Amino acid sequence: MGIIALNNTIMKTRISVIYGNNIKKMTQTLLQAENAAERIGDKTASIVLKPNLVLYSDPAQGATTHTEIVEGTIEYLNDNGFRRITVAEGAWIGASTEECFRKLGYYDLRERYGIRLVDTKKDEYVKVSPCGIPMEVSRTLMEAGFIINMPVLKGHCQTQMTHAMKNLKGCISDKSKRDFHRLGLDLPIAALNTVLRSDLTISDSICGDLDFEEGGNPVETNRMMASDNPIILDAYAATLMGYEPEEIGYLKEARKLGLLESGEWEISELSKPIPSESGPKGTAKRLSVYTEPDEACSACYASLIRALRIFKEEGGNPGNMKIAIGQGYKGKTIKIGVGSCCSEATINVPGCPAKASDILTMLRRL
Ligand code: SF4
Structure with missing residues (x-):
């Protein structure tokens, strides 16, 4: 809301x-x-x-x-x-x-x-x-x-x-x-x-x-x-x-x-997010190097890509960052993760799917 x-x-x-x-x-x-x-x-x-x-x-x-x-x-x-x-x-x-x-x-x-x-x-x-x-x-x-x-x-x-x-x-x-x-x-x-x-x-x-x-x-x-x-x-x-x-x-x-x-x-x-099938293309694909998806839903993954794009445009540098995302991370202890599936991450952006504006806030803080 x-x-x-x-x-x-x-x-x-x-x-x-x-x-x-x-x-x-x-x-x-x-x-x-x-x-x-x-x-x-x-x-x-x-x-x-x-x-x-x-x-x-x-x-x-x-x-x-x-x-x-x-x-x-x-x-x-x-x-x-x-x-x-x-x-x-x-x-x-x-x-x-x-x-x-x-x-x-x-x-x-x-x-x-x-x-x-x-x-x-x-x-x-x-x-x-x-x-x-x-x-x-x-x-x-x-x-x-x-x-x-x-x-x-x-x-x-x-x-x-x-x-x-x-x-x-x-x-x-x-x-x-x-x-x-x-x-x-x-x-x-x-x-x-x-x-x-x-x-x-x-x-x-x-x-x-x-x-x-x-x-x-x-x-x-x-x-x-x-x-x-x-x-x-x-x-x-x-x-x-x-x-x-x-x-x-x-x-x-x-x-x-x-x-x-x-x-x-x-x-x-009316229904739950579904796993991504094809992944991003063009500019969006280049941003995917900062991500580590494992059974990621497309809506959640799109939020992450959009947040990364704005962050880079602002002059931010994700460096070697690898952000975990997806249902494959449920219950796993990881460093940075997006979405409620990664709730065990040390740094987590909640939401199912997570919102791009919240992910961007996390990236700026880091
Ligand atoms: S948090 Fe929700 S939308 Fe994101 S990957 Fe997990 S189940 Fe899919």
């Missing part, structure tokens, strides 16, 4: 978390746990699904939403009598949304389920000015009856992390995207979230990229999350990436704008 902003009334926001390999089934379990059908209510509602298709890239590279999440959601909605379903997205400037739709299977989804696809680069726009920042927002999103946001939890070279709040940037015109960058992203992203509210967020934290929005350094986590509060969900996600919520600029702006109705979250864990 964590706190980001406080007023006199503290309410807890539930975040459902699930681990596994069957992405479609995990999606549907999350939707059931969040009572999505009851929340939408009106069977004739226009439901918009907003994945992250920043550019064409295989989801295994850690940049784009796994198509199984979109498909699992469409099936869930159809099974519950909802038929007006649109998938809307706009790739980043210079990339083609249509290429993403074509290569990632969205035209097949349209064929099979009769959904509508909208490239927000070509949509009509509604002009709004939240916080005095003019922006052109996709009419499809503005007029949606229910928005299901489907971000990827990953690193970002400017905002440190990108997730639910920033994923809505795909709903504005390319002109507005340029304006956002000119204004430094943080305040515009928070402002956009005052006019476009994600009714439900289904987070793809399966193998998000460690550093970059465009992928290439995926870190397997095999985790998905869901919440009706995208801002609290981002605050929690920040801790999984190794940051305190207040270190993320757009969360800080969100707090100033009073977007946080409550400051606490509680985790509802």
Whole structure:
């Protein structure tokens, strides 16, 4: 549980978390746990699904939403009598949304389920000015009856992390995207979230990229999350990436704008973390030399890799450090270990899985 902003009334926001390999089934379990059908209510509602298709890239590279999440959601909605379903997205400037739709299977989804696809680069726009920042927002999103946001939890070279709040940037015109960058992203992203509210967020934290929005350094986590509060969900996600919520600029702006109705979250864990199968790639793989995994779960291992990355960026030197992690260390006396499996370690970061922000604190102390 964590706190980001406080007023006199503290309410807890539930975040459902699930681990596994069957992405479609995990999606549907999350939707059931969040009572999505009851929340939408009106069977004739226009439901918009907003994945992250920043550019064409295989989801295994850690940049784009796994198509199984979109498909699992469409099936869930159809099974519950909802038929007006649109998938809307706009790739980043210079990339083609249509290429993403074509290569990632969205035209097949349209064929099979009769959904509508909208490239927000070509949509009509509604002009709004939240916080005095003019922006052109996709009419499809503005007029949606229910928005299901489907971000990827990953690193970002400017905002440190990108997730639910920033994923809505795909709903504005390319002109507005340029304006956002000119204004430094943080305040515009928070402002956009005052006019476009994600009714439900289904987070793809399966193998998000460690550093970059465009992928290439995926870190397997095999985790998905869901919440009706995208801002609290981002605050929690920040801790999984190794940051305190207040270190993320757009969360800080969100707090100033009073977007946080409550400051606490509680985790509802629908399944337990699972062992890693493939391990990290790219930059993340180089960081693995400081680790000694033995039956490590992917979520725990990803936290360790993320903490090591930030520590090195800060100028920290792990030297010859070998950090134990995994179920193989249960009951063993070791020097440094991460996660509750290594509770016998002289220096231990508790948690199942351990949080990257806690591991980073341990590394700084050492
Ligand atoms: S503490 Fe152990 S069981 Fe829990 S996530 Fe980490 S490795 Fe897995």
